[in-house]
Amino acid sequence: MKSSPWHLFFCFVFLAATAGKARAAILGDTFKPFASVTQMYDSNVFRVNGPDQARALTGDDRLGDFVTVAAVGTGVHYTVSREELNLLLEKDFIRYSHYTGQNADRDTAAGNLSLVFLDKLRLNLDGSYSRIPEPRSDYQNPGLNTVTSYGEGLAVAYETPMGVGMQAAYRRTTVDYSLQELKPNEHSSDRYEGTLFYRLSATSRTYVSYQREYISYGQNLQLASQSVNNDSTSDSVRLGLDKTFSPKTAVSCYLGYLNRRHDAFPARDFDGVTGKAEITYGLTAKLGLAVNGGRQLNEESYADWIYSVNDWVGAALVYAVTEKIKGSLSDRLSWKRFKEIPGSGVAARSDRQHEINAGAEWAPLERLTVSFGYQYSARSSNLDTFDFTDHTVMSSLAYRF
Numbered sequence: 001m002k003s004s005p006w007h008l009f010f011c012f013v014f015l016a017a018t019a020g021k022a023r024a025a026i027l028g029d030t031f032k033p034f035a036s037v038t039q040m041y042d043s044n045v046f047r048v049n050g051p052d053q054a055r056a057l058t059g060d061d062r063l064g065d066f067v068t069v070a071a072v073g074t075g076v077h078y079t080v081s082r083e084e085l086n087l088l089l090e091k092d093f094i095r096y097s098h099y100t101g102q103n104a105d106r107d108t109a110a111g112n113l114s115l116v117f118l119d120k121l122r123l124n125l126d127g128s129y130s131r132i133p134e135p136r137s138d139y140q141n142p143g144l145n146t147v148t149s150y151g152e153g154l155a156v157a158y159e160t161p162m163g164v165g166m167q168a169a170y171r172r173t174t175v176d177y178s179l180q181e182l183k184p185n186e187h188s189s190d191r192y193e194g195t196l197f198y199r200l201s202a203t204s205r206t207y208v209s210y211q212r213e214y215i216s217y218g219q220n221l222q223l224a225s226q227s228v229n230n231d232s233t234s235d236s237v238r239l240g241l242d243k244t245f246s247p248k249t250a251v252s253c254y255l256g257y258l259n260r261r262h263d264a265f266p267a268r269d270f271d272g273v274t275g276k277a278e279i280t281y282g283l284t285a286k287l288g289l290a291v292n293g294g295r296q297l298n299e300e301s302y303a304d305w306i307y308s309v310n311d312w313v314g315a316a317l318v319y320a321v322t323e324k325i326k327g328s329l330s331d332r333l334s335w336k337r338f339k340e341i342p343g344s345g346v347a348a349r350s351d352r353q354h355e356i357n358a359g360a361e362w363a364p365l366e367r368l369t370v371s372f373g374y375q376y377s378a379r380s381s382n383l384d385t386f387d388f389t390d391h392t393v394m395s396s397l398a399y400r401f
Contacts, residue, residue, distance in 0.1 A: 032075040033401040040067050040394035045099055047136040047379075049387040058099075058142045066097040073108075082116040094133070102144055107131040120159050127152040137353075137379065137388070139182070146178040163199035184219040185301040204243035211236045215299070221265075223304075229264035232299065236274070248282025258297050260307075267341050270307045272297050286320040304346035305338040324363045331356050351381045369398045 043064040048054045051061035073090030092106035110128040117123065128151040133144055153171030174188040190213065197207035213234045221230040240254030259271040276294035283289050293313040300307055314332035321327060331354075338349040359373035375392040 030076060030078055032077065034071075034073055034075070034398060035401075036069075036071045036396055036398035038069040038071075038394055038396040040069070040392055041065075042067055042390065042392045044388055044390040045096075045102065045136065046140075046142075047388040047390060048140075049384060053385070057140065060099075062098060065099050065102075068095045068097075069093065070095075084114045085112070087111045101142075102133075104133045104144060104146065105131075106133065120161075122157045124155045124157075126154075134177075137377075140385075141179060141181070143179050145182060148176040148178075150174045159199075165197050165199070167193075167195040167197070169193045169195075182301075184217065184221060186218045188216050190214045200243075203245070204241070206241045207239075209238045209240075211238075230262065230268070231264065232260050232262045232268075234258060234260035238274075246282065248280065248288055250280050251278070253277035260297075260299060268306045270297065270299075270339065272309065288318045290316045290318075300338065302338075304344045305340050305349065307339050309335075309337045309339070311335045325360070327358075327360045329356075329358050347383060349381060349383050349386075351379055351386060353377070353379045367400045369396075369400075371396045371398070 041064060045063065045065050046054055046057055048057060048063070051063060054063055055061040069092055071090060071092040073088065076085065076087035076089075078085040088108065088110045090106075090108045092108075094102075094104045094106060096102045108128075108130050110126070112124065112126040115123045115125075129149070131146060131148045134147045139145060151171060151173045153169065155167055155169035157165060157167040159165035169192070171191045171193075172188065173191075176186050177183060191211060192213075193209060193211040195207055195209040197205055199205050211234075213236075214231075215234075216231050217229075220227040222228075236256055236258040238254045238256035240252075242250075242252045244250040254276055256274040257271070258274050260269065262268045274295055274297060276292070276296075278290065278292035280288065280290045291314070294311070296310045298308050298310060312332060312334035314330065316328065316330035318328045319326060334353045334355075336351040336353070338351075340346045340348065354377070356376040357373065358375075359371060361369060361371040363369050373392075373394045373396075375394075376390070377392075378389045379387060381387055
């Protein structure tokens with residue numbers, strides 16, 4: 001007899017609740033295995049504006065589906081003196097009840113090694129790998145697009161006894177796509193960054209940073225009958241401040257400027273102001289508030305739209321009802337304005353997206369966590385084909401051995 005997703009869900013409840021503490025004691029603090037099962041209902045799997053668009057896209061006018069996500073993995077934390085190694089390995093199995101063609105696995109691996117020399121000189125090496133299905137709000141295609149990313153980097157930082165410090169960093173990232181039509185968007189980036197900072201006090205720091213990035217695409221961009229090299233170079237600067245007032249109250253912000261240039265196609269050049277600010281504040285011993293906002297400029301892979309200006313504001317509340325129960329509520333509004341190539345004749349596009357998340361978490365046992373959540377997400381665009389409204393409800397069980 002075929003097992004239902006709910007059968008898997010309740011089996012996990014029993015196994016997690018009966019797992020012995022001795023197993024955790026044997027593993028100690030170095031290896032930190034975990035497992036979880038999440039059951040959810042997604043009311044709009046393909047992020048379309050209604051049954052008619054769903055039928056045109058997939059041949060099926062059903063919008064929602066039940067989804068089960070089972071995850072297993074482990075963290076590794078190892079220290080020798082002041083040297084520290086952290087690793088994360090995780091595999092998720094995503095299974096749909098109706099739209100089985102969307103079934104996918106999600107793989108994540110990441111590592112970081114921190115070495116300290118001469119007391120004040122620190123070297124960080126990191127690497128990452130991920131293979132994940134791309135969010136449906138980012139593209140419209142009946143096929144599943146899996147994004148594979150590789151990243152590796154290093155950073156060297158030195159701080160003097162006077163609180164003045166500097167950091168140099170390099171990172172390379174490669175992004176591949178499974179859908180053939182998105183192959184021209186595959187790219188690699190090389191990013192070089194230098195930062196000069198000063199500690200105003202033990203809990204506050206101001207900094208200025210400069211970053212140069214090179215992006216190279218595996219294929220040329222097709223513009224009508226033209227084939228254009230879309231490789232680009234960017235320079236950006238940031239001036240920022242990080243300050244902690246108390247364990248529950250802190251401010252982090254920066255103001256920057258970005259300039260991106262395309263040697264083979266100057267019409268796609270762009271520049272502008274960027275920035276981000278976040279404030280966390282402990283309203284009471286049990287209630288915490290976070291408020292954030294910002295602006296980013298993102299290069300777009302569309303042939304006729306060069307880049308997008310992304311502005312957002314958000315707020316979140318976290319309330320510790322008891323030692324074992326906490327609730328959270330967040331709200332985020334974002335605006336995305338696409339900039340088209342002058343004279344291209346493409347329709348102007350501007351999106352507004354609203355997202356609300358509410359959740360509750362309960363820890364009935366020492367390592368067992370039960371959580372429930374709801375998410376509302378909606379996008380309104382001046383191009384109706386990009387509109388959607390989605391409701392997702394979920395429940396999850398997680399056990400850390």
